[in-house]
Amino acid sequence: MKLIYLDNAATTKVDERIIQKMFPFFTEKYANPATKWTSSLSKEVDFYVEQARADVAHLIGAEPEEIFFTSGGTESDNTALKGIAMANQERGNEIISTKIEHEAVLKPLSTLERMGFVVKFVNVDKYGFVDPDEVKKLISKKTLIISIMHANNEIGTIEPIKEIGKISKENEIYFHTDAVQTVGHIRINVKEMNIDLLSLSAHKFYGPKGVGAIYIRKGTKIKPFMEGGGQENGIRSGSLNTTGIVGLGEAAKIAEKEMDSDDARIKDMRNLLWKKIEGSIPKVFLNGPQMGERLSGNLNFLIEGIRNEPLLVLLNERGIIAGGGSACSAGSKEPSHVLKTIGIRPEDYFSSIRITIGKFNSKDEIDPIVNNLIDCVKKLRELSPFWKGGE
Secondary structure (H helix, E strand, O other), X not given: OOOEEOEOOOOOOOXXXXXXXXXXXXXXXOOOHHHOOOOHHHHHHHHHHHHHHHHHHHHHOOOHHHEEEEOOHHHHHHHHHHHHHHHOHHHOOEEEEXXXXXXXXXXXXHHHXXXXXXXXXXXEOOOOOEOHHHHHHHOOOOEEEXXXXXXXXXXXXXXXXXXXXXXXXXXXXXXXXXXXXXXXXXXXXXXXXOOOEEEEEHHHHOOOOOXXXXXXXXXXXXXXXXXXXXXXXXXXOOOOOHHHHHHHHHHHHHHHHHHHHHHHHHHHHHHHHHHHHHHHOOOXXXXXXXXXXXXXXXXXXXXOOOOHHHHHHHHHHOOEEOEOOOHHHOOOOOOOHHHHHOOOOHHHOOOEEEEEOOOOOOHHHHHHHHXXXXXXXHHHHHHOOOOOOOO
């Protein structure tokens, strides 16, 4: 049975070229770059770390010295929010964000609220879009940071980050964006978009897990989130994951060259898949924005009369791996906070699945996906007390 993997928003398969690039750092170039002043092997490893830093910086239009390596998106988000809040309390105690952010943003915000900070949530419309004018209305003299994700991990909504960045700059407010879903998939320039802090993670664009980075604009006052030996210019102490960093750098290089062609091919597959699903299964509805306004690989849709968990299990038994929402809340019995926020009916909270296509998917997988989905939905609807034949 051939495996068809459709959960690329959760994580991606590591590109074979990246694995080959990383391999020598397990077996030959394994020294700690922190001892580069006394060890020639460490100095060689440090060279590759700095090359990776430059490659990541180039991918997002930053300077190498503005890139700091972390363990991934969650650490980067925590570093940005807590680091800015703790270092700039004299400037204000208000934070603006949205209720559809990833938990890696929402939970640190809750922690900061308990510490006395005030979080203001800007509304989103039924497609998950933020209106920049609504952000502007929430700004006060106490606003310290605005944190709005570049694209939503569940429904694929791409936010007007450039406009929000402009508003932040005009009001001298720090602007952070969680770009975990977009780096390596969409062209980003932190300078042109007036972004002060940006979070990214390698495993979302065909690199290894356990490594990411945070971009911090020069001159930004921030308190270190991890303290210790002073690595990463004191911003993130701890021995560097050199193998992972090299993988991240290679992922950035490949993305810089190939993301546009990959994006076009993925979008074409996604559109064809949705056309066939929509034309074959009654009472299916797209969650989030229309096709041209969402992440290229993202399909999040509601199927009336079924529950997503048994559907995902049935598909899995047939070799098709899809998702029910955020990977970080998989197995949760709570409904998606994103679907709740955009106004999905309570009775439909658990009737949606997320299919996310990646560059290793192919068009010859589309018919097997659709045929199995049709069959599984039919079986579940026959057993479902929630399905009334589409009436």
